[in-house]
Amino acid sequence: MKFQITDYDKIIFDMDGVITSEFIYWDAAALTIYELLYDYRFYGKQDIDRAWCRKNYELLFDTIFCGGRTVRAVKDLGVNTNWDLAYLVFCVSKYLEPAMTVFDSQHFESVCMFIENMTLRAPEIYAGVEGLAATVLPVEQGFFQRGGSGFWRQMEAVFQRWFLGDAETESLQQMEQPLLDLASIKRTLGRMQEQGIRLGIGTGRPRAEIMFPLRLWGLTEYFDPALIATYDEVQRAEEAQKCGDSLAKPHPFAFQKAAFGECLNDSEILSGAAYREDCKRVLVVGDATSDLRSAKAGGFYFAAVLSGIQGLAARASFEEEGADFIFESILEMGDTNADTDADTLHS
16 A cells, blocks of 8 residues: 555645644643642732733743643543643543642652643543542532533633733634645645645634644645634534534544535434445544544545644554554655655554
8 A cells, every 4th residue: 555645635624733823822722721729819828919910931841741741641532622631631630639739840740740640531530520629619510510510611711812812811712833845835835736636624723823823824725714623613513512512633523524524414424324335535644542543533545644742652552553554754745746655654
């Protein structure tokens, strides 16, 4: 089996760790956790200095996420979005030390080790960490439930304030950078388009937050607007279901919606039967095992890229879980003469 890009009619990209960098989002998650844990308006006892926090966001990231170890551990559990990252770390943190008042690196080392030793994976892990927080904080039943709960709305509002900024705080979003050399990204995506391939997006970001950097960097012209699925579409589908089931990755809905949402409604997409054979002409590209599981659950071929936080170390996990192809980055995929032996890319 050889990788031939022309075997596919559509390529659907996860974005963070593939084209966009996640570092600013991780910084926003760290700032969110710090404010929720320590500010008296939430679960702390201090009036935190937001100006100091904004100035020292890198220090907060390094301390709260143990230099990135915690982020890698969370991703290993199949957790995909950065809201979920903040949610998971907050719940474990409060469980381990409910009355914490001091910003202590040893505490967050303990949080990291706890997460590294968790056996539940997404989506089951969300109910597990909800239970951890609920056992130590006196709140009504369901307050810490993932998505739509009282705590979730608190956390989401704090996160968005840090990420988007307000009258008092400079936006982190303005600092976002492409993951790879921008000219090289454009050249790669352009070559794919020249082959007649339609390019799409399946991301856990809200629509406005993925379109902002793409417009800023001049990348919107490469993606078909009909093949874009974001957190907004996932959330609407979850609300329409009225059963409380998560459609976030590793559920395949985001990639299915991106690939077939232009011609099928959400109910038809979730049934899966109408387009199963068409999946074989769609390639999904992602940097995390949650992307791989999502793509495979949807019946798509999957190309892993080693440009995410785990870097080259992610290869073993992708091989073990059956990635169809593995590349160091998307830049390897744009060669119009690509004729790569799949044995060198997957096991």
